[in-house]
Amino acid sequence: MTRPDVIFENARLADGRSRTLAVSSGYFISPDQGSAADGARRIDLGGGLVLPGLVDGHIHLDKSFLGGPWRPHRACTAEFSVRERVQFEKEELAQVADVRSRAAALIQRVVSRGTSQVRCHVDIDPEIGLASLEAICEIRERYKHVLSIQIVAFPQSGIVTAPGTADLLDAALRQGADLIGGLDPAGFDRDVNGHLDVVFGLAERHGVDVDIHLHDPDHLGLFELDKIARRTVALGMQGSVAVSHAYGLGQVAPDMARRAGETLAGAGVAIMTNAPGDHAFPPVRLLADAGVLVFAGNDNIRDAWWPYGDGDMLERAMLVGYRSGFNTDEDLELAFAMTTANAARALRLPAYGLEPGAPADFFVVDAENIPEVVTARPARQQVYKAGTLVAENGAFCAAESS
Numbered sequence: 001m002t003r004p005d006v007i008f009e010n011a012r013l014a015d016g017r018s019r020t021l022a023v024s025s026g027y028f029i030s031p032d033q034g035s036a037a038d039g040a041r042r043i044d045l046g047g048g049l050v051l052p053g054l055v056d057g058h059i060h061l062d063k064s065f066l067g068g069p070w071r072p073h074r075a076c077t078a079e080f081s082v083r084e085r086v087q088f089e090k091e092e093l094a095q096v097a098d099v100r101s102r103a104a105a106l107i108q109r110v111v112s113r114g115t116s117q118v119r120c121h122v123d124i125d126p127e128i129g130l131a132s133l134e135a136i137c138e139i140r141e142r143y144k145h146v147l148s149i150q151i152v153a154f155p156q157s158g159i160v161t162a163p164g165t166a167d168l169l170d171a172a173l174r175q176g177a178d179l180i181g182g183l184d185p186a187g188f189d190r191d192v193n194g195h196l197d198v199v200f201g202l203a204e205r206h207g208v209d210v211d212i213h214l215h216d217p218d219h220l221g222l223f224e225l226d227k228i229a230r231r232t233v234a235l236g237m238q239g240s241v242a243v244s245h246a247y248g249l250g251q252v253a254p255d256m257a258r259r260a261g262e263t264l265a266g267a268g269v270a271i272m273t274n275a276p277g278d279h280a281f282p283p284v285r286l287l288a289d290a291g292v293l294v295f296a297g298n299d300n301i302r303d304a305w306w307p308y309g310d311g312d313m314l315e316r317a318m319l320v321g322y323r324s325g326f327n328t329d330e331d332l333e334l335a336f337a338m339t340t341a342n343a344a345r346a347l348r349l350p351a352y353g354l355e356p357g358a359p360a361d362f363f364v365v366d367a368e369n370i371p372e373v374v375t376a377r378p379a380r381q382q383v384y385k386a387g388t389l390v391a392e393n394g395a396f397c398a399a400e401s402s
């Protein structure tokens with residue numbers, strides 16, 4: 001019988017039940033084993049609401065300016081253009097602190113807000129090469145005791161239009177990246193099949209999952225989603241592919257979005273949104289009802305793309321709900337699931353939640369239930385990673401490395 005090394009008493013679950021949580025070697029074990037144990041450390045959670053660690057399904061740890069001085073946003077010269085924004089970003093990042101210190105500052109911030117797992121897209125292009133990837137891999141190792149990090153090899157400057165990138169992505173997947181990313185096969189690379197050939201080719205060769213940034217609008221976006229869904233099914237990758245943003249789903253008539261949703265659900269393609277600013281975004285309730293796995297991420301946090309965000313996934317859940325017109329408990333619970341259980345499924349985490357077998361990643365708040373948590377975003381009183389306290393009252397309190 002596994003003996004617990006920590007027992008958390010007086011935990012209140014989302015359904016109101018009081019529960020003892022037993023932890024052994026960083027994982028939850030059966031509370032029955034906990035109650036019988038001698039010698040385990042006991043921690044009283046005081047009846048606080050205990051929720052599983054937040055999952056940020058889309059973040060860019062290599063881009064944020066956090067940790068340094070405020071940098072005024074540089075607007076695009078005319079209409080917003082991804083290509084111009086990428087160029088501005090290169091110029092800005094050349095002037096700020098090393099990626100390691102900025103990523104470390106952001107990691108401490110997201111952990112203090114209750115996040116225990118992120119999916120991080122890291123820029124790979126002919127200029128930057130694998131330098132950011134190497135830095136983020138180093139940081140991932142240094143902070144593995146406080147945050148679990150999936151790394152996506154992300155072609156921020158395109159693939160077809162940035163010769164050499166395909167080989168760099170291939171190298172990235174041999175050197176620490178866990179997934180292959182993509183970027184607007186039509187709008188950026190102007191070669192849908194050429195772009196997707198590389199992305200899915202690398203996925204097949206390395207046996208990795210796919211997560212593609214797709215800002216392309218309207219019917220163009222839906223056309224590309226259909227192409228992605230077909231390739232997913234053809235390769236038997238159902239459940240292993242996500243599309244981030246997929247703005248087009250929010251720009252077409254609901255009937256058309258529903259049909260696209262049925263295709264995505266049938267292909268097991270998940271959709272990530274950050275409920276962006278003033279931009280149309282996927283109708284998450286309609287998609288969820290069609291069977292699509294919808295999840296959320298912060299995406300950019302105080303960087304060259306926009307000055308907003310502080311890494312808080314509860315704020316993101318609120319924004320998803322606010323922008324979606326969510327008022328009922330059922331809808332608010334969907335917004336919360338997008339930052340917890342749904343995101344964990346999209347990231348294909350082997351175990352997640354407060355049940356035996358899952359990593360003991362959780363946080364404690366003063367709130368009645370999940371709908372209140374989404375609307376009020378209460379302070380995170382304590383944040384635990386693998387059963388160890390890593391943040392308290394909004395402040396990171398773990399050692400910098402284990």
Ligand SMILES: [Zn+2]
Pocket residue numbers: 058060121213244299300
């Ligand atoms: Zn992104």
